[in-house]
Structure formats: structure tokens, C-alpha cells
Amino acid sequence: MFGSGAMTNSIAELEDSKCIFIIGSNTSEAHPLIANRILRAKAKGAKIIVADPRKIHIAFYADIHVRQNLGTDVALLNGIMNIIISKGWQAREYIEARTENYAVLQESVANYPPEKVSEITGVSVQDLNAIAEAYAKAPSASIVYAMGITQHTTGVDNVKSLANLAMLCGRVGAESCGVNPLRGQNNGQGACDMGALPNVYSGYQRVDDEEVGKKFDAAWGAQLSRKPGLTLMDMMHAIEEGQVRALYIMGENPVVSDPNRAHVESVLKKVEFLVVQDIFMTETAQYAQVILPGVSFAEKDGTFTNTERRVQRVRKAIEPVGNARPDWQIICSLSDMIGYPMNYNEAGEIQDEIKSVTPSYGGITYARLDGDGLQWPCPTSEHPGTKFLHKERFTRGRGLFSAIAFKPPAEASDNEFPLMLTTGRNFVHYHTGTLTRQSRSLDDEQKEGYAEINPLDAHKYGISKRDRIKVVSRRGAIEIKPEITGRVPEGILFIPFHFAEAAANALTIDALDPVAKIPEYKVCAVRIEKVA
Amino acid sequence: MYYECIPTTCTYCGCGCSVVLQVLDGHLVGVLPGKTNPVNEGSLCIKGWTSHEFVYREKRLKNPLVKKDGVFFETGWEEALDTVAGKLKKIKEESGADSIAALASAKCTNEENYLMQKLMRAAIGTNNIDHCARL
Numbered sequence: 001m002f003g004s005g006a007m008t009n010s011i012a013e014l015e016d017s018k019c020i021f022i023i024g025s026n027t028s029e030a031h032p033l034i035a036n037r038i039l040r041a042k043a044k045g046a047k048i049i050v051a052d053p054r055k056i057h058i059a060f061y062a063d064i065h066v067r068q069n070l071g072t073d074v075a076l077l078n079g080i081m082n083i084i085i086s087k088g089w090q091a092r093e094y095i096e097a098r099t100e101n102y103a104v105l106q107e108s109v110a111n112y113p114p115e116k117v118s119e120i121t122g123v124s125v126q127d128l129n130a131i132a133e134a135y136a137k138a139p140s141a142s143i144v145y146a147m148g149i150t151q152h153t154t155g156v157d158n159v160k161s162l163a164n165l166a167m168l169c170g171r172v173g174a175e176s177c178g179v180n181p182l183r184g185q186n187n188g189q190g191a192c193d194m195g196a197l198p199n200v201y202s203g204y205q206r207v208d209d210e211e212v213g214k215k216f217d218a219a220w221g222a223q224l225s226r227k228p229g230l231t232l233m234d235m236m237h238a239i240e241e242g243q244v245r246a247l248y249i250m251g252e253n254p255v256v257s258d259p260n261r262a263h264v265e266s267v268l269k270k271v272e273f274l275v276v277q278d279i280f281m282t283e284t285a286q287y288a289q290v291i292l293p294g295v296s297f298a299e300k301d302g303t304f305t306n307t308e309r310r311v312q313r314v315r316k317a318i319e320p321v322g323n324a325r326p327d328w329q330i331i332c333s334l335s336d337m338i339g340y341p342m343n344y345n346e347a348g349e350i351q352d353e354i355k356s357v358t359p360s361y362g363g364i365t366y367a368r369l370d371g372d373g374l375q376w377p378c379p380t381s382e383h384p385g386t387k388f389l390h391k392e393r394f395t396r397g398r399g400l401f402s403a404i405a406f407k408p409p410a411e412a413s414d415n416e417f418p419l420m421l422t423t424g425r426n427f428v429h430y431h432t433g434t435l436t437r438q439s440r441s442l443d444d445e446q447k448e449g450y451a452e453i454n455p456l457d458a459h460k461y462g463i464s465k466r467d468r469i470k471v472v473s474r475r476g477a478i479e480i481k482p483e484i485t486g487r488v489p490e491g492i493l494f495i496p497f498h499f500a501e502a503a504a505n506a507l508t509i510d511a512l513d514p515v516a517k518i519p520e521y522k523v524c525a526v527r528i529e530k531v532a
Numbered sequence: 533m534y535y536e537c538i539p540t541t542c543t544y545c546g547c548g549c550s551v552v553l554q555v556l557d558g559h560l561v562g563v564l565p566g567k568t569n570p571v572n573e574g575s576l577c578i579k580g581w582t583s584h585e586f587v588y589r590e591k592r593l594k595n596p597l598v599k600k601d602g603v604f605f606e607t608g609w610e611e612a613l614d615t616v617a618g619k620l621k622k623i624k625e626e627s628g629a630d631s632i633a634a635l636a637s638a639k640c641t642n643e644e645n646y647l648m649q650k651l652m653r654a655a656i657g658t659n660n661i662d663h664c665a666r667l
Contacts, residue, residue: 011547012570032577033547183546185638187645194645196636196663202646207659222654225629229659235633244633244660246623250648251637252664273619280591290616291604293593297543298553298560298584302641304541306548306571314641317538317553318560321587322594323609327640331647337617340655342647350643372570428578430544439585442578
């Protein structure tokens, strides 16, 4: 693709884009301040395209809203590219000058004529044509996506398809264009940038690269392993097989966020030694042998990196609550006791070290972050930061087209499980609810979980809004309140994943994308029963 | 009365809105939107406006806890850290560094994520470090 894992362009640029294609992002509920920019773009005359099976809030502002069948994004995108190429709307000069492998793409999307794509996706040929024309012909066009694209067994294929589409129309490396993943968490970008990944150090430097390894051996004064480690999902399996005996979890709640709750609970029961560091007693912390109390964002110094690569300061406003300690200090103490001393007097000294070993953060100091922060890459102390990526050339040189074939989701509906389930967020809550459900105002807005169900399905199963329903999948069952609404199409249920007592992840499937190992939260088969 | 306003970054989603924490006599009392920041330009969503509310909830963990016979007991930092460091060292000696794994956090700071991977890679000696960006 292009060679970097982040939003290519900046949030502010969306406002001046002339076409915004939103796919797999419930933008106005999950990223409200980014949705604001999209609405401003609309007011300035931009065409808004939304591809989402649900009639989400931002779909009401869309010029074109299509409701593709769950898990058919690759087919949809191939169909759009098929039309663009057959009409001759592709960016020929850009393809020639900046990309490679175009012939392969051309050949593969030829297998996705509009009629066939319409049959797979449920989107009309007329709508496919309209999307292709709007995206290809606008003076600038941005793609915005989130977990609706990535949380599939074909997550990597979906992202590659978006990259194909953007390059086909010359939309990468230009102002108010690009491929823009919206990170769900305040520092999901930073956690990746900092090397909280099994195969890379900070700045995506590979652990199995000998040169990189030597550099970190010297910087850290240790003999480091060149063997990539286990991903979260592989850790779970390794614990089951007895290969991993100790697990240290900082600030995460996999019991509620992992795709297969019953499985993760059995794993956490099995692991010999579990340490959890968090600010609340989470569902996950219950299984720990030792719990270390960390602090909230208000009680410590540091930086977060947002979804547009902007590194910004976090500043301590109050003293830690009780005897809790800043997480970075806890790690330092632990490292000292293990026999590898970490000497940092303040968080800024850690950033100074990050800067010295991480080229993309090479020019970032706390002093320079006062004000609006800095967007990486920012390699030197004079560098102003980078508004959009791949301006002259791609990180990897030429942009790489790939041939992507449509593959159906891991689970399809059948006689036993005739409905499909998808999951996501609600506007007042956040992730596993550890923080938002402790906030009185937010809790008052939405106290319990619910399942959106289409009125036709509700009628078919004799369900009224006062009933409770049981939702059953091959993994488990939950009882939940129905919300009868046309927001979901017939045959599809939607459950937000914030509510541990009606946990969507008791139902979802742990089938993974083969490359990214991301679970398919967005599609599984279920049945419903009315609770007597 | 001593009133302070501390500029910082919201703890919820990936937008990274600038917020100002209002502190009265050392106590966090409210949140205001940062006005000049290019991300939010003086606006916040409902989560941002209420992001101070969970900080003092009674359910906050205030002391380290150690489980004995299935029940958690409050303990001091020395004992808790000793238990963790001792156990990790023992498991590493018996079964090797790759028998230990860690999950860092998309909620923690860059500095904390950096140190967590450094702890696992340099102090323990394994690349078994991940976080829940996939979840």
C-alpha cells in the first residue's frame, strides 16, 4: 500500500474536501468533533457518501447512503473501481508516475461488474454508479473509515481495497484527500507508534531487522530478542497451551473487549500469574493475583497522539487519588526491582529518550508541544511536522496496488441462527464503559444495553418494546432490552459493546483476519427468543 | 480559594480534543473546551464535557491489592511490587522470558507505552507485547 499506518491527512482538511466517502465509521457518535468538520464540508458544497448497513446519524446528512450487506465491503469497493475504470475516470498520470502493479488491479476488478456486485452487496447499480462518479470526479475526495472496515476476517483486504480506490483516483498525497482511519481510543495511535506491538519497536522499526536490533541493544544496554512476539490473540492461545505463565495487563479490559468472553475468562482463570494495572476494579481485574492502582489523565504528565498523528501534551492537574501512582512510575519501580533500573525523574525525560531512538518523533520535545502539538513525521528539531503524508512520494516509494478477491464473512445465517449481529458504539459511552459508566451524566443518558431490531423482525418474532429478548449465538447467550427501529435493516441486530452485563462479546465470533489478527466483531449469526 | 486552569488533552476518543481542566483548591471541578486548538476549536462532545466526572468516583482503586485465598486485600506498594517482580523473575528463570506477556494500553500515554515495551523487551527479554487496538 503506502507504507504508514495512520490517517494520511489532517482533521481540519476534511472541511475543504469536495467529496467525503464514509465507510464503516459511525462518525457523529464515535468521533463527534470530526463529524463537525464533515458537516461544515457539506455546508461548503461537498458531496457526502455513507456506506453503512445501519441508518446511522450521519447518514441523514448524506447525498448518497447505501446499506451494503454485512461483510461485503471488498465487493462494494471492487464494483466502484470497476465502474471508474470502465468509464475512464481513473487518474492515468498519477497511476503512471506514482504507483505500481496497476495491471493486476485492473484484471482483478474486471471480475466485479456492477450487476454482480449489486447481487452480493444489495446496493443498486444506480447507487454504485453514483458513488463512483462522485468520488472519481470531485476536485478533492477523502475516505474516512473506522472499525466497521477493520473488524472483519477480511479487515486487511478491506483497507487495501480503500487504498486501491484512493490511488486509482490519485487521492493520496494531496490536500483534503487521503485514506483516513479514525482511531477509537485517545492514544491508539500512540500505543502503536511507541512499539506496544509484538513485531516493532517505537516508530515501526522491526524487531527482526538486525540493524534495528543492534541500535536498540546499544541504546538500552541489553541483548534484545530478534524474534517477533505474540499478538493478543496468540497470547490467549499460548496461555491455554501452558506456554505463557504470566500476563501483565495495563489499562485494558479484555473480558469485555475481547471477541469471545467465555474464552477469555477461561484463559484468565488458567494463567498462573495475572497482574492488572487500572484505575477501577474492572471485569478483567477480578481475575488478577495483584492489582496495581494507576491514575487518570488528570493526575499525570505525558503525551497522547491523536488519529491525525498529532502529538499533544497531557498535563498533571491534580495529585493522584488515594495511594495510586502514575503508570510510568509503576513501570519504573517494577523494572528496578527486576534488576533493570529505569531512571527518569519526570515524563519529559522519557520523551527525550523516545526522540533519540524514534526517527518520526525525532524533533519532538515537550517545549515544542506547547500550543497545538506536532504531527509526525517530525524528524528534526527544526521540522514543522507533517500535515499530510506521501506528498511527493510514498513512504515505500511507489504506491502498491493489490488484487483483492471478495471473501464472505466467517459465519453466515442459517436455519438455526437466522439473523446477523453487528456491534459498535453509542454516543454517550466509550469502549467497555469503565470510565463513562462511572460518569453520572453519561450513565443517566444510557443506563443499560439494548439490541436494535428492525420492526419487521420484531413483528415476525412477536416482540414489543416492553419485552426482553434473549440473543443466542454459537458462543453464548445474553438477555437484553429490544429497541425496535428502522436504523437496522431487516435480518440484522445491532448491540453496543459498552455493557458488561449484556455483553455483545458473549455472542461475537473470534474468527480472525489472517494477517492483522483482528477479530470479526462486525458479523456473526444469532437467533432471538422472547423472554417469557 | 486557589483556582487553576490546566490545558491538556481529552482522554476519550482518537480526535484528541484540547480541554482545560478546572482545579479549585487542588480539586478537579470541571472541564472546558480548548479554544484555539485546530482539532476542536472550542467545542466538545458530551463525553468530553463530562470527562472529569469519573475521576473521584468511590470505586477508584486507591491502594494496591493482593489476592489471598480468592479474596483481595489492600497492601502497600513495596509488598505488591515485590510480589510482582519476584514472581516474574521466578517464571523467567524456570520457563524463559517468552513465558511472560504484557498488554499495554491505548488509554495510557506515549511515555507509558514506550516504557512498557522497554520493560518487556529489555528487562524481561521478550517481544510478547501488544495492546487492544485490534479490539
